[in-house]
Amino acid sequence: xxxxxxxxxxxxxxxxxxxxxxxxxxxxxxxxxxxxxxxxxxxxxxxxxxxxxxxxxxxxxxxxxxxxxxxxxxxxxxxxxxxxxxxxxxxxxxxxxxxxxxxxxxxxxxxxxxxxxxxxxxxxxxxxxxxxxxxxxxxxxxxxxxxxxxxxxxxxxxxxxxxxxxxxxxxxxxxxxxxxxxxxxxxxxxxxxxxxxxxxxxxxxxxxxxxxxxxxxxxxxxxxxxxxxxxxxxxxxxxxxxxxxxxxxxxxxxxxxxxxxxxxxxxxxxx
Numbered sequence: 712x713x714x715x716x717x718x719x720x721x722x723x724x725x726x727x728x729x730x731x732x733x734x735x736x737x738x739x740x741x742x743x744x745x746x747x748x749x750x751x752x753x754x755x756x757x758x759x760x761x762x763x764x765x766x767x768x769x770x771x772x773x774x775x776x777x778x779x780x781x782x783x784x785x786x787x788x789x790x791x792x793x794x795x796x797x798x799x800x801x802x803x804x805x806x807x808x809x810x811x812x813x814x815x816x817x818x819x820x821x822x823x824x825x826x827x828x829x830x831x832x833x834x835x836x837x838x839x840x841x842x843x844x845x846x847x848x849x850x851x852x853x854x855x856x857x858x859x860x861x862x863x864x865x866x867x868x869x870x871x872x873x874x875x876x877x878x879x880x881x882x883x884x885x886x887x888x889x890x891x892x893x894x895x896x897x898x899x900x901x902x903x904x905x906x907x908x909x910x911x912x913x914x915x916x917x918x919x920x921x922x923x924x925x926x927x928x929x930x931x932x933x934x935x936x937x938x939x940x941x942x943x944x945x946x947x948x949x950x951x952x953x954x955x956x957x958x959x960x961x962x963x964x965x966x967x968x969x970x971x972x973x974x975x976x977x978x979x980x981x982x
Contacts, residue, residue: 876909
């Protein structure tokens with residue numbers, strides 16, 4: 712699982728645009744280091760990203776990957792040096808992130824120390840009300856008279872006594888899935904539903920709206936930190952806002968945060 716593939720959710724482009732928008736108005740050209748890093752409990756560091764916004768005072772902004780940094784990530788006992796792999800991406804395939812630990816990111820750029828700290832939450836075990844749902848297929852060009860039977864929502868739940876933020880990703884993992892409603896088959900592609908991060912202890916999957924194809928679904932429940940939730944919320948605000956987007960990077964911009972997850976599976980079959 713690539714960290715940036717799932718967790719970005721348009722956050723990095725938003726950061727860059729917001730920072731650019733502010734500087735265009737002030738007509739200043741500056742360099743801002745932007746960090747996007749997600750530490751997954753139980754996984755190695757696979758795609759920490761560092762870029763810079765350079766042409767702030769111009770009409771078009773250029774996002775440049777920074778590939779010559781000595782980036783370290785450390786806990787109380789160990790320190791890992793990351794390897795640049797191009798396009799501003801860094802990894803370390805030997806350093807495993809542990810849930811329940813705090814980590815520090817640090818590197819120097821242009822004589823300035825850029826740093827951040829985060830806590831990686833422990834994986835929380837989730838449960839699901841059923842592992843199989845049967846749905847009647849709606850054939851192309853037809854609309855059932857009198858409606859169709861809609862099964863009850865599938866409930867995914869977990870313990871949240873600590874009041875943490877969670878969100879849920881629902882994805883059909885079949886190579887060529889058949890559509891439950893053939894009238895939307897022309898939309899093509901696999902459907903992925905992602906909820907907003909919120910303090911909750913369950914999510915009810917709507918069987919007709921969110922289970923649009925037959926086959927196996929992967930349901931991933933992410934446990935995230937407040938800094939991620941704040942940045943996600945800001946990404947939905949108007950891009951005309953001149954307020955600085957949330958960031959926990961010292962002497963830079965962006966996010967360094969810890970994530971844990973639990974995965975469930977659900978089968979959707981045809982009646």
